Amino acid sequence: MLDRLDHALRARPELPAVLTATRTGATRTAATRGELAELADAFASALYARGLRAGDTVAVAVRPGPRALAVLLALWRLGLRGAVLDPGAGPDVLRARLASARPALVLADAAAQAVAGWARPLARRAAGLELPELAGLGAPVATVGRRLPGCAPALDLRAARGGVPSRFTGDGDADAVIVFTSGTTSRPRAVVHTRASLTAGMETVSALFSPAPGEAAAATADPVLGGTFFVLVPALVRGAPVALPARSPRVLARQLARLAPRDTYLTPPQLRDALRAGARFRGRVWTGSAPASTELLWRVRESGADEAWGVYALTELFPAAAVESREKAAHEGPGDLVGAPLPGVRAESGAAGELLLTGPAARHRYLGEDPDPWVRTGDRAHLDGAGRIVLEGRSKDMVLRRAENIYPGLYEPSLHVPGVELALLVGVPADAGGRHGCGYGDERLVAVVQPCHGAVEPALRSALAGPLRRMGTAAPDALLFARIPLSGRSRKPDRAATAALAAHRLGSGSGARSGPGLWSGSRTAGSRSGSRSARSGAPRP
Numbered sequence: 001m002l003d004r005l006d007h008a009l010r011a012r013p014e015l016p017a018v019l020t021a022t023r024t025g026a027t028r029t030a031a032t033r034g035e036l037a038e039l040a041d042a043f044a045s046a047l048y049a050r051g052l053r054a055g056d057t058v059a060v061a062v063r064p065g066p067r068a069l070a071v072l073l074a075l076w077r078l079g080l081r082g083a084v085l086d087p088g089a090g091p092d093v094l095r096a097r098l099a100s101a102r103p104a105l106v107l108a109d110a111a112a113q114a115v116a117g118w119a120r121p122l123a124r125r126a127a128g129l130e131l132p133e134l135a136g137l138g139a140p141v142a143t144v145g146r147r148l149p150g151c152a153p154a155l156d157l158r159a160a161r162g163g164v165p166s167r168f169t170g171d172g173d174a175d176a177v178i179v180f181t182s183g184t185t186s187r188p189r190a191v192v193h194t195r196a197s198l199t200a201g202m203e204t205v206s207a208l209f210s211p212a213p214g215e216a217a218a219a220t221a222d223p224v225l226g227g228t229f230f231v232l233v234p235a236l237v238r239g240a241p242v243a244l245p246a247r248s249p250r251v252l253a254r255q256l257a258r259l260a261p262r263d264t265y266l267t268p269p270q271l272r273d274a275l276r277a278g279a280r281f282r283g284r285v286w287t288g289s290a291p292a293s294t295e296l297l298w299r300v301r302e303s304g305a306d307e308a309w310g311v312y313a314l315t316e317l318f319p320a321a322a323v324e325s326r327e328k329a330a331h332e333g334p335g336d337l338v339g340a341p342l343p344g345v346r347a348e349s350g351a352a353g354e355l356l357l358t359g360p361a362a363r364h365r366y367l368g369e370d371p372d373p374w375v376r377t378g379d380r381a382h383l384d385g386a387g388r389i390v391l392e393g394r395s396k397d398m399v400l401r402r403a404e405n406i407y408p409g410l411y412e413p414s415l416h417v418p419g420v421e422l423a424l425l426v427g428v429p430a431d432a433g434g435r436h437g438c439g440y441g442d443e444r445l446v447a448v449v450q451p452c453h454g455a456v457e458p459a460l461r462s463a464l465a466g467p468l469r470r471m472g473t474a475a476p477d478a479l480l481f482a483r484i485p486l487s488g489r490s491r492k493p494d495r496a497a498t499a500a501l502a503a504h505r506l507g508s509g510s511g512a513r514s515g516p517g518l519w520s521g522s523r524t525a526g527s528r529s530g531s532r533s534a535r536s537g538a539p540r541p
Helices: 002-011 033-049 066-078 091-101 110-116 120-127 195-208 216-221 229-237 249-259 268-276 294-302 325-330 457-469 495-508
Strands: 016-021 027-032 057-061 081-084 105-108 141-143 175-183 188-194 263-265 284-287 307-314 317-324 336-341 346-349 354-358 375-383 389-394 399-401 404-406 420-429 443-451 478-481 512-514
Touching: 002 033, 002 066, 002 229, 016 033, 016 066, 016 249, 027 033, 027 249, 033 066, 057 066, 057 091, 066 081, 066 229, 081 091, 091 188, 110 141, 175 195, 188 195, 195 229, 195 317, 249 268, 268 284, 268 294, 284 294, 294 307, 294 325, 307 325, 307 336, 317 325, 317 354, 325 336, 346 375, 399 420, 399 443, 420 457, 420 495, 443 457, 443 495, 457 478, 478 495
Parallel strands: 057 081, 057 105, 081 175, 105 141, 263 284, 284 307, 443 478
Antiparallel strands: 016 027, 175 188, 307 317, 317 336, 336 389, 346 354, 354 375, 375 389, 399 404, 420 443, 478 512
8 A cells, every 4th residue: 555655646746645734723734745755765875875775773753754755655565673762761761672673774854853851851840751862862863853952963855766676576475664552671571563564454444434325436536544554555555645633632623614624533531632632533533543432433423423443452463443423322230342343353352361463464474473363452352242352441441340350341431421531440459548348358340430521420420320330249349530541552441540640649538439338429539621511411323
């Protein structure tokens, strides 16, 4: 697909490719299709002139946008392997990750280098970002884009283009990208995708996002809103310009109003922020990278979308399944319905109910490990009678209470009643704030609920009473209203930080209701989100 993208960009060079938004939400062309192709050519020539050849690894710390996409195209053309850097991982983790990837070159824009240099204290305080000194990573550093004082030398975009390969002539088994997901500083874990698996994932996304019959012509002209490569590439191949989502929720809401995209891809945190800012949607809205509740998808449709889709995807296999809001809302029983496996994806249940996935888009291996066709997701799940995947929670998130294994993912979907923005079940030490009827269990189970803006806690307690009773022996020992911490690139709910927050609140005796009076009573002390009113009623199908 990346080869097709290169051809498509050159076929209509005058058309806009990547769009951004002004503060008023007005559309601005960041790069035309021809400019993208020209930049990719310049990057490829510069990298080739530096002696980089097929199979070499290049670490990339470049913000999403035209330059990052052009870098990807250049790496693809030369058969280079890209290792994606995440500034939010912290300096020690990044050093360990890069030591395992052993890049021949680090490409970084001025912002990444500032975070690693003179702006490090500011970035750490403002956004929790910290990069190690890039010059000390054991590989040369080159600046992509505008070079500021203190930055490494820029790539030579005037390098001779003679002799540069027009395309990689190897096979699909060659490595294409390394994405670090987890692991300790002593043993970083990294997903390695080949050219074949990366292409298969993009083809699946292209089929998933394909316009309905009769809409193909309009869909080609209509912009798509989204910032990931898996959105950018398929959309540009079919001829649609892609608008990068504004970072400010208020500007994003204005951008949606002016752009009126037919297809929108935002992460759940972006959706929640946009909804709080009064955003209105149109057409189809897709979300993934973090759990998407039935309530969130319903709120998106209530705000104008024709369809709201949750995409189940992993770094190891993107995408794996998808479900529309109506189908998700109709699901009865415990667990979180994430949809039928997408074409080419096979799902099976492994030891202890762990979900196993395989297919053409599955990663080839983890760096430093042997190839394995099956992805062990770490999610407990089962397939229902229709062959759809129903998640039961992360295996590692299990809470042990009174010798009973409780998997939060079985019950968390039922806590997302109207007025609840996020909800997690976490385990805390049994002596945090007293046992409150826990007997001699290892952990207490705490429901941590983040209300929507404008929701009041007494109304939420009433709405939650039924779902909590239906949890039976898995009912939590305490209910806490609080803002749930987020982490990582996709701003997923941070369970460890949420558990620590719950333990602190319980230990201090504030912010939670426990014991017999858990399901009723007045507004909980310590909440920051409640105010005037809460929606009532079940999500509409």
